[in-house]
Amino acid sequence: MHLSPLHMHIPDGFLSLAISIICWAFTIILDGVAISRTNKSLGERQVPLMGIMAAFIFAAQMINFPVAGGTSGHLLGGALAAITLGPWAAMLVMTSVIAVQGLLFQDGGLTVMGANILNMGLVTVVIGYGLYRSVLGRNQTMKLVIAGLAAWLSVMGGALLTSLELWLSGTAKLDIVIPAMLSVHALIGIGEALITVAALAFIFRTRPDLLGEESVSAKGGRGWALAGILVTLIVVLLSPLASVNPDGLNRVAMDLGFITTAQTATGPLAGYNLPFLGKTPLSRIAAGAIGVLVVLGLAFLAGRALRKKS
Amino acid sequence: MELECDGDVVKVNDLHFSYPDGNEALRGVSFNLCAGDKVALVGPNGAGKSTLMLHLNGILTGRGEIEVGGMRLNPDNLPVIRAMVGLVFQNPDDQLFSPTVFEDVAFGPLHMGLSEDEVRARVDEALRMVHMTNYRDRLCHHLSVGEKKRISIATVLSMHPQILILDEPSAGLDPRARRKLINLLHEMPITMLVSTHDMALVKECFPRTIVMDEGKIVADGMTAQILSDAALLEAHGLERP
């Protein structure tokens, strides 16, 4: 079973047309700016670099590590891409990754692709790069710590936005979907943070020039720090919605299923090829139900821990 | 024999190059290539073979003189020279960067500014030369290593180069794919400079051999002579086939 951020991908039909269009508008504007910025500031070398890095993010999302009780940690990659490639290039890279996941693998729908790109590809980059940018001049330990925090928050930001979109579309109930999404992604985000920090530490060790003063990673303007902190504040301020009343947790259970059912398969590609192995729908539903129960237990523990903190 | 020619295809004089990390990769390399030459470039890893090849179409620029087809290599005639020098990289997955075979073979002629009809004709011709006509619409990632290597050669043949420069063409091939490649190298009438560790290939395909070590040319002559010089081969970590 995977606690994979891939399950933030919204399929077609789950968002209202209005919300889809609004999300597309944000995505098109941000990507439009990113295109004109990368055209202006980055050399022709960037085209193959962004292309290969998109393939890298796609492949890196398959890397997992066992956490506990059969769950595993994964990478979504928005923060890592932003920190290594700079924010604008990272936006285009993440946009392409999510576009291919939707187009080729039906991981996320087509009319809602704007929302998926916004949630997983753009907000993650703004939070990831913005927070990292704010400690650019500091020592390496500080950078790594903040990068980890940024990676965690980027996943939380994406999850929060996803929940809000589902709620605004009349698909899910706010007081259920937010705590459910946030508590599960609080766990997923830890995997994201750990892999991001370890990967950055590896790059600092072997190719420090790629993250140094002269690298694209250091080229983002001061405004990024401000934007990152602002978006982070919004995420943190909206999160109290997650603190549910104790008896609400039973209802969270109903909802958690959508993040977990596909995760019962084994192997790094399970999410992609399971439906093509000729399994009957019934076996999938049964497998899904078991997955729901297992993750329910985990989320219960995580939910309690979260409440104690706040 | 070849060595006496005046270098009408490629002329390299006293070429020096150091990488930014200080590694001195080329320390005064000079040689000539003439039309119809088929030359093997051998030497241990790190001898500077790949660095030298990257100089011949101006990807890297060191100190020294390079002439291709009688033209001095400089930024102004770089596009022309890049079309004249068909450089094929060692890893076919780096060479074939487009999703389909057609797009990849078309990339060179398209970026030379040829018309689309001309591009299509060049693609068909290049694929015919490497006997891969049926692969025109295939996806690059579906090809075997041997097929990728042959398509890689087609990707530069479509630019009508005057010289073909291949980096380790037989590396990673099974015996059958290697045999096909050897036949292909034999039948192509074009001037060639081929870097390789495959001494059997050298013996079979290339009348002339250049031996490099530590950034210098240590021997340049008839392959038969060089392969019979046991002391030379041993001194530079080479084995007789």
Added chain:
Amino acid sequence: MHADAFDRYHHGHSLLHHLDARIKVVVTVAFILSNVLLPDGAWAAFGLAFIFLLIANALSQLGFGFTLKRSFVALPFALAAVTAVFSIPGHALAEWHLGMITLIPTDAGLLRFVSILVRSWLSVQMAILLVSVTEFPDIIHALTHLYVPSIITTIIAFLYRYLFVLTDEVMRLMRARQARSAAAPGSRSGGNVWWQARVAGNMAGQLFLRSYERSDRIYNAMLSRGYKGQWMAMHVQRIQLRDWLVGVAAVCGLIVMQIVGRL
């Protein structure tokens, strides 16, 4: 396992296989959009949409129920909408007591939930059909000619080409990790979570650097073949009359669906 498993294209020579990719992309998006636009509980129109889908399946010659078997990809997400059953005001259908809370499913809520599922289920099938009858490079070209910015389509082309190469690399790295994570008799294999995360992070870092260096080599290969910073593409063939006809017929079908859905 080889990364070829990622391929979704099914070889064939049907009408749909030969249809211009632009028409296919536009009709697929229009079909999905039409589903989103249909009001909740428009069963007749949903029925028509299903028939539309079955016809498309038949035209693809991949089998009548080809997409049906593959349509449960998005099902897990369906549970996200379950709460709609209880949250939308309407007539109570039942009253369930679960511990301290009471759940009251409503008719309007149920209607909404089922409608969401049907929309999603129909849409995902059409998206599956699109990639099953169209080679992905053709979809990329279609996007370029449908005014998706060329920098995005170029990145996608690279992504598609190299995802096979890099996922192979990931699998090799993971196998190597597996091969080395031996355990002494009686103890568990591998270290604690932190150690495991570090190993995974190192793998990601290593993959990043290899990819970075690969992009250098690819850039050199591009330069060698005349790349001057401007990516050029061939013009795509003109759309044939037959393609237009199929496209127009499909759009007419969708319009009928919308009218039926609103009667």
